[in-house]
Amino acid sequence: MISFLTFLVIVLGLITFGRIIRIFELSSELRGSDVNAVTTSDNKTHSLILLILGSAFIFMVFYMSYAMNDKMLPAAASEHGVAIDTLFRFNWAILGVAFFITHGLLVFFAAKYYFKKEHKPVFFVHSTKLELIWTFIPAVVLSTIIVYGISKWNQIVAPVQDDVMVIELYAKQFDWTARYAGDDNQLGKASFRAIDGSNPLGIDFTDPQSLDDILVRNEFHLPVGKEVIFKFHSRDVIHSAYMPHFRAQMNCVPGMTTSFHFKPIKTTEEMRVETANDKFDYILLCNKICGASHFNMQMNIIVEDETSFRQWLGSQKTIAEDRKAAAAPVEVKTDSLAAPADSAKVHAVTADASKH
């Protein structure tokens, strides 16, 4: 009933609206003027509105850039991030000038040159000189932006030395696992076919390089001032590992290994002081649409000094330790996982377990 009444009200409203417009149109027809022809007063009114709203918009753009400053990400917490921030400010300033000039002229011209009967517009068809000027100036400015941007990009993606600490970030719907490469700084082999309930990354336990690897979830730690290279994997769909405070992001693509490296320069503690927020934590979040829980796929990151980091890493179990501790239960588990055809291929698990 209520929806019928709502419907009725809407229909009646529309009819009334139509009638009112009709009345206006008829009455102006009676006066012998065309109701929809643009009049001098229309031109004045709208050039004035344009001047007011246009100026307000230009003001708002600059005011917001200033007022929102303290809500933005804090200054970059990685070495290359600082360079990115500088590059951003450089571009933002240039674009601010370009915005101001073009919008200023747009609003000014539109407001000033509204239709006046006595005014004869200039017949100005083209001017090679002017056109060259506004081709060349943008070209020069943009070349600067290009050269500066590409040089930073090349620095950021330049290859790293071999001894940089390797961490794998492994994505699946809808969580992350970090795998530290351990003492040998080599990640053990893994295969999507070896994945099962007790081996969510499909790690090949027969590979000796696997044994010192360390898996952590929910939170991972990084040493401050040390370059880290991340290797990204996904086992189902594309995810994107986004660490906004470090200005770091890379897609995790099934079937591929991608990588990104950076050097954290501020510990979590330092950042808590800097942001005056004792609950501050660095985060890793997923930034490529990956399914229903895409919006809640995260991990905390703790940056600390080298000693604390070593201590933390030492307190985590390596895969070898983990498997030793859980040897018996693991075997029970694998048995009970009486398996679809594919996991028959997971002989690695049982073979390795039998060694112990």
Next chain:
Amino acid sequence: MSHDTHAPHDHSHDHGHHHEESFIEKYVFSQDHKMISKQFLITAIIMGTVAMFMSTFFRLQLGWPGQSFPILETFLGRWAPGGVMTPDMYLALVTIHGTILVFFVLTGGLSGTFSNLLIPFQIGARDMASGFLNMLSYWFFFVSSVVMIASLFVTGGPASAGWTVYPPLSALPQAMPGSGMGMTLWLVSMSLFIVSALLGGLNYIVTVVNLRTKGMAMTRLPLTIWAFLVTAILGVLSFPVLFAAALLLIFDRSFGTSFYLSDINIGGMALEHTGGSPILFQHLFWFLGHPEVYIILLPALGINSEIIATNSRKPIFGYKAMIGSILAIAFLSFIVWGHHMYITGMNPFLGSVFVFTTILVAIPSAVKVFNYLATLWKGNIVFTPAMLFAIGMVSTFITGGLTGIILADAALDINLHDTYFVVAHFHIVMGASAIFGMFAGVYHWFPRMYGKMLNKNLGYVHFWLTITSMYGVFFPMHFLGLAGIPRRYYENTNFPLFDQFTDINQMISMFAFLGAIAQFFFFFNFFYSIFRGTKAPQNPWGSTTLEWTAPMKHMHGNWPGKIPEVHRWPYDYNKPGKAGDFTPQTEPMAPGEEESH
């Protein structure tokens, strides 16, 4: 170039009565470009309305996450139990919102409406080169729209992997419910859409190249036609690539091939796909996807050039530079697709190449902007609603274009990729600009389409509310992006970092609702004026172009008797030594008069 010999329609205008068309011939399976143009426009308006409502639904969720809105349950049913939409529904809504606006409104709707209406009218042709292909183009578009809408009602819901439908997410029904039947229908719909775009595009190209009237040299074409021509060429060259991408995705989904899939373990199962690459899809998709941006934008820019010149009562400044920049943008649009993929793990060297080519696009774009400004300078600006939308479009083109330079910079894209900064950027530069161009076109050529005037005052209200709410929605999003908020998040409540933006998200939602309400002024005006609008005079805006020389009452073949000849370029407004403030293209050169450009 005369085509008095253009036989098929010639019988109609010599003796005024030709055979009466049945209702079906006239309104349904019409081969007349004017009717097809209206069909495209009205279909696009309906599709656009659907997409607009979707955006208000997900803005409810984004502004007030988790809060119950009974209206959502009314519309979304089991997808919004208790009035709170599910995450799956949220993703479905953003996906279909994007798909509809990018393809159905701003590609099919924009080109379909204005290329169809204006190409024959402005070049002086009796109709499109092939009326039959033109009709097919519309009906493929129609069926594809129906399939897309139908996909909203299947079990599992419509496609939900984002409008870019990246596999494996879109390829595996195990990954999300929308990747089942909904995704199949999405692919079917898009394949039909591509057929429509290709039929239309080929027709536009052939018509512009072959059917120009006597005297209509390429250098006398209105900039609208240049834009439509180049757009059609872009579409014909790039849509087949999307077609290939879609076809391979269909194979992967239904026939077990591995073009895009490799090493996947999902739902406790290792899949047998090996050797494919999800990145291949992205290359194919964006090889269309980036030209697509200009397929959307160029017609709007063309429409703008025409409207700004007409309503400034001045020639467009730098006609040849305008053509040059359209061509330059079109060329560059084919070699910039990789800027969507900086962080996919693609070779960093490729990244720098794409930085270079992408930022180059800003040069011809800047030329266009400065030329618009120079056109306004010392003009005699008539603020019709169309002119206001055109000026609004210059503004959005600048604002969105500038942030594009930031995103083109690979180093900066690392931190901004897939955040709200991107959402802000492309909604302003592509969404708003093209929609504004489309509105400008509708206000300007409505008299030409329906022989009636749109109500001026409703148009003014529509414009001011629309531009205010548009910037109110999208400008603050830049800052959400700079604060690291990712796009396509169902809610931002899981991160303490984002809590400070609750108010801003609510404000954005309020502006979005205002924007939606504003469109009702347009819808009302549009449908009211078709039936009850005041009668349009022959040339309501004082334009020089040919479409205003044809009788306002539509007739088959456009002009009774001979097609007018063209003697000058289309921008002789207030030419010194000429009477009146415009000189139509049909007016012969006076002795000793020189061409203006």
